[in-house]
Amino acid sequence: MLAAHGTAVVSDALDLAGIDGQLWGPRRLSGHGPVVGPAFTVRFERVEPGTPAAAADFLDDVPSGAVVVLAAGSATCTVWGDILAEVALARGVAGTVIDGLCRDIDGIREFDYSLWAHGAFMRSGKNRLRMAAVQQAVELGRGEESRTVRPGDIICADGSGVTVVPAASLAEVAASVDRIAAMEQQVLEEVRAGGRLRDARKRHGYNLAARQPTGNHA
Amino acid sequence: MLAAHGTAVVSDALDLAGIDGQLWGPRRLSGHGPVVGPAFTVRFERVEPGTPAAAADFLDDVPSGAVVVLAAGSATCTVWGDILAEVALARGVAGTVIDGLCRDIDGIREFDYSLWAHGAFMRSGKNRLRMAAVQQAVELGRGEESRTVRPGDIICADGSGVTVVPAASLAEVAASVDRIAAMEQQVLEEVRAGGRLRDARKRHGYNLAARQPTGNHA
Amino acid sequence: MLAAHGTAVVSDALDLAGIDGQLWGPRRLSGHGPVVGPAFTVRFERVEPGTPAAAADFLDDVPSGAVVVLAAGSATCTVWGDILAEVALARGVAGTVIDGLCRDIDGIREFDYSLWAHGAFMRSGKNRLRMAAVQQAVELGRGEESRTVRPGDIICADGSGVTVVPAASLAEVAASVDRIAAMEQQVLEEVRAGGRLRDARKRHGYNLAARQPTGNHA
The missing domain is CATH 3.50.30.40 (Ribonuclease E inhibitor RraA/RraA-like)
Known part of the structure; x- marks a missing residue:
């Protein structure tokens, strides 16, 4: 959801x-x-x-x-x-x-x-x-x-x-939302338990949860 | 007031x-x-x-x-x-x-x-x-x-x-304020009672409560 | 502090x-x-x-x-x-x-x-x-x-x-902060006691508590 x-x-x-x-x-x-x-x-x-x-x-x-x-x-x-x-x-x-x-x-x-x-x-x-x-x-x-x-x-x-x-992309986006939210929850639990943020992010693939954007809205 | x-x-x-x-x-x-x-x-x-x-x-x-x-x-x-x-x-x-x-x-x-x-x-x-x-x-x-x-x-x-x-326009503006507020109250009571907004606005002259502006601050 | x-x-x-x-x-x-x-x-x-x-x-x-x-x-x-x-x-x-x-x-x-x-x-x-x-x-x-x-x-x-x-100016700035805060407190107490603001400011050197700025960020 x-x-x-x-x-x-x-x-x-x-x-x-x-x-x-x-x-x-x-x-x-x-x-x-x-x-x-x-x-x-x-x-x-x-x-x-x-x-x-x-x-x-x-x-x-x-x-x-x-x-x-x-x-x-x-x-x-x-x-x-x-x-x-x-x-x-x-x-x-x-x-x-x-x-x-x-x-x-x-x-x-x-x-x-x-x-x-x-x-x-x-x-x-x-x-x-x-x-x-x-x-x-x-x-x-x-x-x-x-x-x-x-x-x-x-x-x-x-x-x-x-x-x-976009309505046509809702299923795809919703599935990604669930995956990303679960990954972030794991990172959070690991740092709450005393882990280092950079280790937790690496272990749970934090940086893989985004591909290169097509535009450059930096 | x-x-x-x-x-x-x-x-x-x-x-x-x-x-x-x-x-x-x-x-x-x-x-x-x-x-x-x-x-x-x-x-x-x-x-x-x-x-x-x-x-x-x-x-x-x-x-x-x-x-x-x-x-x-x-x-x-x-x-x-x-x-x-x-x-x-x-x-x-x-x-x-x-x-x-x-x-x-x-x-x-x-x-x-x-x-x-x-x-x-x-x-x-x-x-x-x-x-x-x-x-x-x-x-x-x-x-x-x-x-x-x-x-x-x-x-x-x-x-x-x-x-x-402007001080010189206070009486005129205050009178309009009272009229507009009373009209809006009527619209509100009608929609609160279940009426359609566009009917209530039409019945109470909502759109007459403003004349064309002299400038164009759209 | x-x-x-x-x-x-x-x-x-x-x-x-x-x-x-x-x-x-x-x-x-x-x-x-x-x-x-x-x-x-x-x-x-x-x-x-x-x-x-x-x-x-x-x-x-x-x-x-x-x-x-x-x-x-x-x-x-x-x-x-x-x-x-x-x-x-x-x-x-x-x-x-x-x-x-x-x-x-x-x-x-x-x-x-x-x-x-x-x-x-x-x-x-x-x-x-x-x-x-x-x-x-x-x-x-x-x-x-x-x-x-x-x-x-x-x-x-x-x-x-x-x-x-800037770290190198901390002592100088901190000393001024204490002086300015004390002066403002005096102004405030005088107006709280019923004094006029401009008299209190003059008496306590309110306008001396700033020198001319070097730039013009007006």
């Missing part, structure tokens, strides 16, 4: 599979513990000043257990707030990942709703952004750190950030 | 009035809950290396209930610390907003003093910055996000950031 | 000595209270994509009481995690300062292990970075904010960030 481990092990499994699945940008602003669920994607685009654009009404269509993924680009206005968080929580939505900003962060933290975003601000997206696509592939991040998230890809997120496991 | 609501509703009311009153940059580093009060403004400017410049002595003149607003530009040294916070707290100052940095953040958090800044650091502003103006209009932020704050403008701030309501 | 005071007083003492010892970049992500200890330095460098590079095995050599200082440049992968933190904590290591990123921040926070870094992420440094030097002088930060840390330099860090006292 991906949910039992954090993003570090998932990231190592993605590295092993040669998949660039780490999302640069969104950091945890609310909630606690690892969150795992299929992505429900929404893309926003800017509107010209003076163009009326209604607030995005997609939340009624998000299934329980999903993670809402909002692609708002580099907008300096917000696409999520406390009413949405309260409704999402009541309907069993697992969390929200925003490549962009959220508002009402005090209320969202009171709910302990799981949220990742670039930051909190208060300026509304209303009449500044419009919903351009729902449940289609979205691009998050920019430049070298640009990543595509497709509806149904598995989002794994915790305090260290957000990873994306 | 502006104090009863957070910055999101104030920001929407500013949008309705066509006022760009959201401050980009300062984020909450200490304290909790919404803070509202008239701005007491101080502007700093850099001094040439080698020029002695005393610490800014303005705090004795700040009235109870005011929010100290410090314009320190892009300096990488600090203009606020724990002695100032302790004195401010004892005198009933409502909080401090810094377009710049503060030091002693551990002590300030122990006081739970309300503070917004770009971040915490420890390098003193002494002999690096000098107080250039007190209780005059100050510019906060840069470029498209530059905003003027005048003494007596009303600062409304919470965990999502800082907004500024 | 440097440990009894925070980084603000240490920074003022460094200013008095004409030493640029403030580290721009790493902010506290875990732990609480001031941390003081001699630096144990490690430098990382990028490897070409496709080059295997083992995880850095240096922790067995870090003495109790030391602060691990990791120079990872602008890499967007991580050089510290929860296994390292657990081992470090068990061996009495005082904390870790990273010019770079760490992973597993949730677990590290559960340990309350003292850590400063640019941020948390999850992408492994394995096969992206290699350990290039241990216990040699390292450069942290960039441009005007670049600083050299040598093995045995004293790291003083708290919630406001990280300062470095």
